[in-house]
Amino acid sequence: MVVFILTIFLFVLYAGMMIFYWLGWRSLPDVILNDKNYSTTISVIIAARNEENNIGNLLEKLQQQTYPEYLFEVIVVNDHSTDDTAAIVKKFPLVRLIDLKTGEANSFKKKAIEEGIAEAKNDLIVTTDADCSPQYTWLESIAGFKQKTNSLFIAAPVILDSSKANTDSAQEENELLDIFQQLDFLILQGITAVSVSKKIFSMCNGANLAYDKNIFYEVDGFKSIDKVASGDDMLLMQKVRRSHPSQVAYLKSKSAIVFSKTELSWKNFFNQRLRWASKARMYNELNIFLVQFLVYIFNLLFLVLFIASFWEFNYFILLLILWIAKTLVELPFVNSVATYFNKRHLVKWFFFLQPVHIVYTIVVGLLSQFVNYKWKDRRVR
Numbered sequence: 001m002v003v004f005i006l007t008i009f010l011f012v013l014y015a016g017m018m019i020f021y022w023l024g025w026r027s028l029p030d031v032i033l034n035d036k037n038y039s040t041t042i043s044v045i046i047a048a049r050n051e052e053n054n055i056g057n058l059l060e061k062l063q064q065q066t067y068p069e070y071l072f073e074v075i076v077v078n079d080h081s082t083d084d085t086a087a088i089v090k091k092f093p094l095v096r097l098i099d100l101k102t103g104e105a106n107s108f109k110k111k112a113i114e115e116g117i118a119e120a121k122n123d124l125i126v127t128t129d130a131d132c133s134p135q136y137t138w139l140e141s142i143a144g145f146k147q148k149t150n151s152l153f154i155a156a157p158v159i160l161d162s163s164k165a166n167t168d169s170a171q172e173e174n175e176l177l178d179i180f181q182q183l184d185f186l187i188l189q190g191i192t193a194v195s196v197s198k199k200i201f202s203m204c205n206g207a208n209l210a211y212d213k214n215i216f217y218e219v220d221g222f223k224s225i226d227k228v229a230s231g232d233d234m235l236l237m238q239k240v241r242r243s244h245p246s247q248v249a250y251l252k253s254k255s256a257i258v259f260s261k262t263e264l265s266w267k268n269f270f271n272q273r274l275r276w277a278s279k280a281r282m283y284n285e286l287n288i289f290l291v292q293f294l295v296y297i298f299n300l301l302f303l304v305l306f307i308a309s310f311w312e313f314n315y316f317i318l319l320l321i322l323w324i325a326k327t328l329v330e331l332p333f334v335n336s337v338a339t340y341f342n343k344r345h346l347v348k349w350f351f352f353l354q355p356v357h358i359v360y361t362i363v364v365g366l367l368s369q370f371v372n373y374k375w376k377d378r379r380v381r
Contacts (some may be wrong), residue, residue: 003308007301007318014298015329017291022333024194031253033144040143042072043120043213044128047100047112049079051130052088054261058130059092067139069094075119076130077112085130110222110232117216126210127232132158133259134208141256142210151249153211153240155196155204156256159341160185174264179349180356181262181269183334186346190337196250201288202241206233208258215240228278238285257341273364292365299361327351 044062048055055076062074074095078086089097098119100112117125124146128134135141145154160182192203219239225231241248263269283289302319309316327350338344 003305003315004318007305007322010294010298010301011322011325011329013294014326017294018329018333021191021194022336024198025190025333025336028193028197028250028252031141031145031148031251031256033141033148033253035144035147038068038071038140038143038147040071040124040146041122042067042124042126042139042143042210043117043122044072044074044126044139045113045116045120046074046076046128046130047079047109047116048076048081048085048089048130049108050081050083050085052081052084054131055085056088056091058128058132058134059089059095061134061136061138063092063094064136065134065139066137067143071122071143072139073121075116077116079108079112107222107226107228110226113232114221117213117221120213123213124210125213125216127206127208128258129207129260131261132207133161135255135257137255138258141251141253145249145251145253145256146210149249150247152215152244152247153237154209154249154251155192155237156208156210156251156253156258157189157193157341158185158205158207158258158260159189159343160262161259162262176353176356177264177266177269178262179346180353182343183338183346183350183353184357184360186337186341186343187330187334189341190333193250193252195288196248197252199245199248201285201291202234202238202248202283203288204233204237207260208256209233209237211236211240215244219243234283238283241285254340270360270364273360274367277364296361296365299358302358303362323354324351327354 046055046058059074059076065072074092075098076089076095077098077100078089079100086097086099089095096119098115100108100115102111113127124143126139126142142154142156145151162178162182188203188205192205195201195203216236219236219242222232222236225235225239228235237248263272283292302322305315305319305322309319331347331350334350335344335347338347
């Protein structure tokens with residue numbers, strides 16, 4: 001009886017949260033910018049380490065932006081690459097290349113961004129990752145939104161696209177992982193949009209960020225968060241939001257989308273998510289802690305019911321009912337976000353991938369606070 005009551009209680013809380021996200025997402029209007037009278041100067045900062053297979057595509061996309069070339073610059077900070085990353089960057093004469101000379105195991109990327117900002121000539125800093133691919137209207141959308149809202153910190157959409165190799169065997173091997181990552185990331189994007197727009201808590205992705213150069217220095221940049229391997233995005237946003245809560249915004253616009261790639265193996269995927277989750281202990285916003293706690297406890301309940309079902313079959317029935325109920329309460333939100341980003345074809349997999357998501361949430365949430373992991377050929381904590 002106690003387990004049943006606990007299950008109902010947690011489900012009601014979780015369902016209320018998901019309904020809030022769904023309604024919040026639906027209430028967010030698309031940002032449509034018609035004013036072409038641009039004046040915002042932009043410095044695009046890219047931290048790159050061993051990205052010879054990706055950096056050329058990104059720089060080509062930046063060369064083809066619809067935003068006036070005289071209003072932006074591109075700075076690539078080479079983070080001790082051992083491949084041809086630097087040589088490829090040098091083929092783009094309008095791109096400035098800086099070699100990172102310092103850095104510590106857990107803060108190389110932050111140091112790279114910091115040095116790039118120090119070299120930046122313009123007022124608005126825009127960051128993305130070297131393996132990303134922005135829309136041609138990316139900078140135009142960010143600049144227009146900046147001029148319209150005067151926001152000091154702007155989070156914008158990032159969507160995952162398939163990274164699968166072209167061989168049939170590789171496609172079959174990675175299909176489940178590929179679909180799972182895309183769906184999971186869509187959910188994160190929807191939560192990001194609602195959380196930031198409704199001023200609930202800080203959430204963003206460093207692959208598509210914009211912030212004033214002055215505000216970066218006003219909040220002391222990455223000082224006090226530089227010992228965490230991740231956090232060049234959310235932890236910085238948290239610092240800005242603390243002092244300027246009304247000037248942090250989310251840009252919901254298809255023209256501002258940046259596409260990133262899915263990981264090619266479960267090992268790389270878990271290392272990526274361990275890196276992301278490792279910064280959780282640095283959050284000082286109560287709302288995000290409460291949401292994460294509810295999500296973790298709710299998912300942990302599935303494991304408890306599964307173990308209990310070995311002694312009492314009724315717990316297995318309750319587990320199946322909760323699986324269906326969880327899917328039904330999440331589905332409107334997931335479908336809305338997936339439809340907006342032209343990924344609705346993935347929703348048919350949503351019910352079947354629930355167990356994968358539950359296990360991943362439990363394992364990553366626990367291990368991220370205790371274990372070391374490998375990222376960009378570095379062992380970090």
